[in-house]
Amino acid sequence: MEFIEGKMDELKEDTLPLAYTGYIRKKISFMIISSILLFLLLIYSIAVGAANISFTNVMAALFGYDVGNVSTIIWNIRLPRALTAIVSGIGLSVAGVALQSILRNPLGSPYTLGISHAAAFGAAFSVIVLGSGSMRSTGADAVMLNNPYMTTAVAFCFSMIATFILIAIARYRSASPEVMILTGVALASLFTAGTMFLQYFADDVQLAAVVFWTFGDVGRADWGDLGILTAVTIPSMVYFLLNRWNYNAIDAGDETAKGLGVNVEKVRLWGMLVASLMTAFVVAFLGVIGFVGLVCPHIARKFVGDEQRFLLPASCLTGGLLLLSADTAARLMLAPHELPVAILTAFMGAPLFLYLLIRGYQH
Template sequence: MMTDFGREEYARLTEKRALFITALILILVALVGIAVTLGSADLPVADAYLAIFAGLFPGAVDLPERMIESNAVGIVWGWRLHRVLFAIAAGFGLAIAGTVMQGVLRNPLASPFTLGIASAASCGASVAIVLGAGILSGGYLVVGNAFLFAMLAAGAIYGMARLRGMGSETMILAGVALMYLFSAVTSLLQYVGSAEQLQAVVFWMFGSLDKSSWPKLGIVTAVVAAVVPLLLWRAWDLNALAEGDEVAKSLGVPVERSMAGFMLAASLVTAVIICFTGTIGFIGLVAPHITRMAIGADHRTLLPASGLVGAALLLGADCLARTVIPGTIVPVGIMTAFLGIPFFLYLFMRRRDA
């Protein structure tokens, strides 16, 4: 009996996936070089890489005179690189969270935003800004509240789904309901707040990378680095869940425990990112779709690839946000929508034609 059906194509698909991921890494490396050059002090791309390298391995390279004079290494490591890396970590995390949510809920619209987690974070930030109330104090008052509210929303969705039986529709409906509830609370706070508070809330909600710093990057990277290997390890469970609860269970997936674990992981990653950045939309929605269209739905490769797409999108959007209006940095949250959505629609229209 012939037993080679589909194996060659499958090998080709595997190869295509590896290529896609390699290409994304190269794009990302190129983007890092470009992004680091952006700013008031002029810096060519080659010098940017050199400065990054020199900071990583002090003394390993002889820097040209002009770079020492302009303090290029200090500028790159002190001012620019953390923002660039933060964009990568945040884009990676948001995209992976979106991929997991879409996979678990089997719904292409699932993302941290449609599930109300982002709106809860905004609400938490508003409470901190307008009422000055929160769990942490000082510089982390807003951040702490945003994180807490986001996790509370995730917990509430999970709790409601649990009560009604863990269906994906239940979770999405609960998420949409929460989104409206938190938006209403945020609006109310904006209404009663002073002009300065209102402005602060609105700016927070735009979403930007302006407030990035090495410690914040450290926190986000630590959470993403802790959660992503776990998700990758359970990638087959995500694949099986896509086939339906019944089939997943029959294939040996502990369905309810897995769903809860996946949703918790995705919520945690989202919360830890958006509590620092504010609402950066569409990365979590668009990146998984782009990746799925390109290389299919095996989560073993879909997760990392989609993370890389998200990282490239967010970093690219931030580069544009900093250059599109000279002298002004447009909040990156606005840029991701401007960039992501037309591209997203284009992909869908093209697929319809095919």
């Protein structure tokens, strides 16, 4: 059957397509502006710190000119740190927005669902029990991961355990906001208790190291870590983007999605697996950085709405922007001391979480 045949003449030059184009253009402008802001923030973040570097020197160093010490500071410390903030911000935020959609739950994020805590326990287990990392009691670089692959693998295994518990409960009870968040609370306390158990049996140097380590901090990634994180973040991002229409369909309700030919269970399972993998890598390398996966998608929703074609890329941008600005602030606030960024994101995220609860969680 042809629904459009013979009816196209009626459309003429009506205003709807134009109005819709204008509406889409607004969303695209938001993303262009965010991208520009992100770039400017990156430059700013590289320029400021214990040693302030002029803008021209930053640009010169970035373009490969040798500016002496400045080049060393930028290439060895500030650039990897800033890029790590952006990449992990993108990863956590995109995992959050996908979880919010596939669980049909606006409070979904790796942190609120307990996936981050599970990954943290896994990483602590790997470092303390399996000896995949050595400890130093300095705040700046508390843990050297001798074997990042093993740490990540164990972190991933535990985040998977949390994920499967979530999926099982979503299936046998429901994926309602209450059930999911309470499951998240239970999982978070379970794995936090597990981490405390490990800490109890650690010696004082180990204990100090693990405590430092659980404060999520983007400053501990070097170029190699950043490479691995990027290698996970980009495919995850592409995976979520490829599924944007599936997520739109699930947002309209499971029944509607199935009526549109979406294999809801399969999309949900794979989405959770990829989101957990993403979280496991970030946690294994950087520690627990809470609320980014919750807050950034909601900031993006404010500007571009819930339509996934725009929400997914917009969330990536707000994720990168928020974590980089939080980390820059964390470096400058108590200079010359540098705060772990997770402390700041929790300060920003918790009020938003409460706001969402008060406003009522309409998706």
